Amino acid sequence: xxxxxxxxxxxxxxRDKRTLMTxxxxxxxxxxxxxxxxxxxxxxxxxxxxxxxxxxxxxxxSDGEGFVNSLKTLPAVYGKRKVIMISDTVNMKQLIxxxxxxxxxxxxxxxxxxxxxxxxxxxxxxxxxxxxxMKDRAEGYLNAISELExxxxxxxxDIQIEEITPLFFxxxxxxxxxxxxxxxxxxxxxxxxxxxxxVGCMYPAIDLFTGEKERGTLETLLTTPVSRWQILVGKxxxxxxxxxxxxxxxxxxxxxxxxxxxxxxDPRILEVIYQILSAKFLLMMYLLIIPMIIxxxxxxxxxxxxxxxxxxxxxxxxxxxxxxxLPAMVGFFxxxxxxxxxxFIPVVNIVLATKELIAGTLDIKLLIISFIVxxxxxxxxxxxxxxxxxxxxxLVS
Amino acid sequence: xxEVKNLRKEFELSKKQQKEFATTEKVAIAVDSISFTCQPGxxxxxxxxxxxxxxxxxxxxSTLFQPTSGSIMIGGVDAIKNPKEARAKIGFLxxxxxxxxxLTPNExxxxxxxxxxxxxxxxxxxxxxxxxxxxxxxxxxxxxxxxSTGMKQKVSICRTxxxxxxxxxxxxxxxGLDVITAENIIKLxxxxxxxxxxxxxxxxxxxxxxxxCDDLAIIHKGKMVFEGTMEDFRNQMQAxxxxxxxxxxxxxxx
Numbered sequence: 001x002x003x004x005x006x007x008x009x010x011x012x013x014x015r016d017k018r019t020l021m022t023x024x025x026x027x028x029x030x031x032x033x034x035x036x037x038x039x040x041x042x043x044x045x046x047x048x049x050x051x052x053x054x055x056x057x058x059x060x061x062s063d064g065e066g067f068v069n070s071l072k073t074l075p076a077v078y079g080k081r082k083v084i085m086i087s088d089t090v091n092m093k094q095l096i097x098x099x100x101x102x103x104x105x106x107x108x109x110x111x112x113x114x115x116x117x118x119x120x121x122x123x124x125x126x127x128x129x130x131x132x133x134m135k136d137r138a139e140g141y142l143n144a145i146s147e148l149e150x151x152x153x154x155x156x157x158d159i160q161i162e163e164i165t166p167l168f169f170x171x172x173x174x175x176x177x178x179x180x181x182x183x184x185x186x187x188x189x190x191x192x193x194x195x196x197x198x199v200g201c202m203y204p205a206i207d208l209f210t211g212e213k214e215r216g217t218l219e220t221l222l223t224t225p226v227s228r229w230q231i232l233v234g235k236x237x238x239x240x241x242x243x244x245x246x247x248x249x250x251x252x253x254x255x256x257x258x259x260x261x262x263x264x265x266d267p268r269i270l271e272v273i274y275q276i277l278s279a280k281f282l283l284m285m286y287l288l289i290i291p292m293i294i295x296x297x298x299x300x301x302x303x304x305x306x307x308x309x310x311x312x313x314x315x316x317x318x319x320x321x322x323x324x325x326l327p328a329m330v331g332f333f334x335x336x337x338x339x340x341x342x343x344f345i346p347v348v349n350i351v352l353a354t355k356e357l358i359a360g361t362l363d364i365k366l367l368i369i370s371f372i373v374x375x376x377x378x379x380x381x382x383x384x385x386x387x388x389x390x391x392x393x394x395l396v397s
Numbered sequence: 398x399x400e401v402k403n404l405r406k407e408f409e410l411s412k413k414q415q416k417e418f419a420t421t422e423k424v425a426i427a428v429d430s431i432s433f434t435c436q437p438g439x440x441x442x443x444x445x446x447x448x449x450x451x452x453x454x455x456x457x458x459s460t461l462f463q464p465t466s467g468s469i470m471i472g473g474v475d476a477i478k479n480p481k482e483a484r485a486k487i488g489f490l491x492x493x494x495x496x497x498x499x500l501t502p503n504e505x506x507x508x509x510x511x512x513x514x515x516x517x518x519x520x521x522x523x524x525x526x527x528x529x530x531x532x533x534x535x536x537x538x539x540x541x542x543x544x545s546t547g548m549k550q551k552v553s554i555c556r557t558x559x560x561x562x563x564x565x566x567x568x569x570x571x572x573g574l575d576v577i578t579a580e581n582i583i584k585l586x587x588x589x590x591x592x593x594x595x596x597x598x599x600x601x602x603x604x605x606x607x608x609x610c611d612d613l614a615i616i617h618k619g620k621m622v623f624e625g626t627m628e629d630f631r632n633q634m635q636a637x638x639x640x641x642x643x644x645x646x647x648x649x650x651x
Contacts, residue, residue: 008508012500220494224484224513
């Protein structure tokens with residue numbers, strides 16, 4: 001009987017355009033769309049940075065000519081620049097605020113003397129912090145000029161750089177590429193799984209319970225010689241499958257981005273992604289995701305059973321999304337890892353475990369704890385669903 | 398046969414409902430110790446104004462609701478102890494019954510036949526008989542969303558009868574339907590009677606009662622105010638017609 005109900009509900013669900021959108025189309029599209037946007041934006045930023053001419057204001061007397069020359073003759077690799085002489089700092093600050101200048105330098109009156117005496121010259125650098133990246137550009141130019149002056153002084157004083165460098169550090173990364181990339185981007189995948197797993201469950205849950213009640217078909221179904229628990233399990237099976245399908249189609253989207261649309265060019269990242277998308281990884285990932293999706297379904301069903309209309313169910317379940325998305329964001333923060341505390345926090349444990357799984361650093365003991373915690377919660381949610389579904393006042397409108 | 402004895406149904410009232418109904422009572426009595434018997438080959442009509450307790454009674458008969466007390470025997474099966482077994486003997490149709498809009502009549506009928514455990518051979522024979530009888534062959538593969546109200550009603554009838562139930566429960570089956578569509582239901586009720594099935598239907602349309610009914614019971618505010626044959630009812634009438642007599646009985650028992 002469960003199979004009969006499951007088959008019918010699946011057929012019904014697959015003919016619902018709204019469910020198909022949230023279960024297949026959006027999850028498949030999301031990764032390629034995000035990747036395209038990311039690539040286009042970063043491409044246009046770097047293009048912009050390379051081609052944009054930076055207007056640099058300089059307030060200096062005749063003494064600052066050397067500095068201005070150094071600024072003008074820096075190699076082209078530092079980007080295009082135009083040096084504009086300004087009469088005073090008040091005017092310069094105003095021009096920076098208006099974005100006519102991207103930054104400005106006040107060259108002190110004793111600049112040349114300081115260079116000759118080999119003493120430090122204090123330079124005031126004006127910039128607008130709301131114009132992102134401009135302080136970095138200023139630092140780039142000024143550090144380069146400072147470095148040139150330093151080299152000159154070493155030569156004049158006949159000092160070898162090695163003599164004034166007591167320690168030289170060579171940092172060696174002991175983490176593999178998989179670990180590094182996994183820890184950096186690993187939080188993104190479980191976030192997508194949670195968001196789409198939740199949304200993938202949402203429409204079928206509302207449609208199969210509230211929708212059936214609203215359309216007047218539930219009463220008929222309950223007069224057939226099928227137990228309520230069998231009806232519940234049959235329907236729940238379709239809801240869980242829809243959530244898992246949404247997760248699977250998110251993975252399909254990632255696969256398409258790499259294989260078909262050729263969006264990832266870096267061979268190191270490609271190698272890591274291929275390692276991630278292995279059979280073992282997928283098996284472990286589904287092991288973590290399945291209890292979480294059952295838990296989502298178990299949370300949604302009592303609400304869908306209680307609600308009197310599709311709209312009411314949607315208005316309760318949609319904001320609930322936030323309760324799961326916020327913990328899912330934990331994966332984005334560096335430094336938070338799966339341990340004996342986080343393994344007991346539902347949803348957070350799945351996010352962190354998936355992240356560790358991607359990085360290949362998952363502790364099996366913590367995986368088991370996370371699995372048990374989510375499975376127990378899923379069991380509680382299913383029990384509540386059954387109790388609610390068995391309550392006669394909720395079944396008829 | 399349906400045998401109902403001292404059937405009672407109480408609903409717990411929430412604080413909000415107590416406020417709505419302006420009462421301090423913790424429970425509302427929807428059906429209060431009613432008893433009646435529906436015989437095979439006869440049509441039993443349950444009458445009453447809106448809110449009398451007809452739908453609650455029908456829902457208890459179809460095991461959707463658990464009675465607070467009393468007993469229900471459906472074709473010799475105790476419906477409270479063995480609800481699944483009782484449900485297998487019942488065909489249930491209401492005027493507000495919906496259908497799965499995204500499925501076709503063929504898919505809906507197969508689904509319900511499977512839920513009732515109808516064997517493949519029996520299903521094919523029964524389906525052919527009902528499709529021919531209701532003239533459903535032309536739209537059997539169209540999505541239900543695209544069917545007219547009359548066609549949908551035919552699908553509902555077919556769905557109710559696919560497992561050849563010995564007891565049919567109709568809860569205000571013609572409510573909201575036009576005369577032509579309602580005619581299909583009237584015809585179905587008469588067919589069921591002629592096949593020796595036990596038929597119970599609730600209504601407040603006296604012309605339907607006059608046309609179909611062999612036995613009737615009138616309930617008001619959950620209590621039985623009349624029970625007998627249609628012949629008894631006509632013999633005891635004090636008002637000039639059935640509708641007036643129905644109103645008189647209800648008013649007398651206010």
